[in-house]
Amino acid sequence: MEQFANHIALTGCMASAPEYSHSNHGRRFYSFFLEVARLSGAIDRLPILASEELLAATPADEGEGISIEGQIRSFNNRSNVGRRLIISVLAEKLAVTSAPHDNRVTLQGIICKDPVYRRTPLGREICDVMLAVNRPYRRADYLPCILWGRCAQEVSAYPVGTPLLLTGRLQSREYIKLIDGAAEQRTAYEISAITAELGELP
Numbered sequence: 001m002e003q004f005a006n007h008i009a010l011t012g013c014m015a016s017a018p019e020y021s022h023s024n025h026g027r028r029f030y031s032f033f034l035e036v037a038r039l040s041g042a043i044d045r046l047p048i049l050a051s052e053e054l055l056a057a058t059p060a061d062e063g064e065g066i067s068i069e070g071q072i073r074s075f076n077n078r079s080n081v082g083r084r085l086i087i088s089v090l091a092e093k094l095a096v097t098s099a100p101h102d103n104r105v106t107l108q109g110i111i112c113k114d115p116v117y118r119r120t121p122l123g124r125e126i127c128d129v130m131l132a133v134n135r136p137y138r139r140a141d142y143l144p145c146i147l148w149g150r151c152a153q154e155v156s157a158y159p160v161g162t163p164l165l166l167t168g169r170l171q172s173r174e175y176i177k178l179i180d181g182a183a184e185q186r187t188a189y190e191i192s193a194i195t196a197e198l199g200e201l202p
Helices: 052-057 149-156
Strands: 005-014 019-024 027-037 043-051 065-076 085-096 102-111 116-119 125-135 139-148 163-179 182-198
Touching: 005 125, 005 163, 027 052, 043 052, 043 163, 043 182, 052 085, 065 102, 065 139, 085 139, 102 139, 116 149, 125 149, 125 163, 139 149, 139 163, 149 182
Parallel strands: 043 085, 139 182
Antiparallel strands: 005 027, 005 065, 005 102, 019 027, 027 043, 065 085, 102 125, 102 163, 116 125, 125 139, 163 182
16 A cells, blocks of 8 residues: 555546636546435535536536546635635546446555544544645645444544555535534535555655
8 A cells, every 4th residue: 555545536426517617727627416325325425626628528418427536635715715624535437337436545644633532422432533634735634534333443543743544435424513503504525534554654
């Protein structure tokens, strides 16, 4: 396993037509949503970023099945509007497919905030972890992860700076945020870990 890993493989349904997002170093990027079904039947609606070249090489229409390989990226929203941490999938490969839905993530990084351990009203153990995953040019993505059961117990005891290797899935979750007394519906994105183990120190 490489020292810092950030890989996601998704197969799902293109749920919206690509719309222009931004330009970076002369390249134009477009955003759209991909809907991926879980085994439970719930649907994760995930934000995707793809370059104009990638979309032109593999044209896909809204409603079609597509597979994506890429990385999970974070962006710090410095405006006072919306979420502070913006999570999206940067597509590196794209293909039209009729394959079953799939959602697989591998991350290796460093715990960068104290883990938060809690129990649900039904007694299920949960641990929230923020993982800093390096990328080139001394930048990093800060990715919220959630662990369950024994993994939650073990990781809750790890201090900031611990290297961690996770596998799991990227999921979406609706929640209500009160802003100036008004309820606003928002969507959070997090990696739901299936396995977690100590990684390698840089």
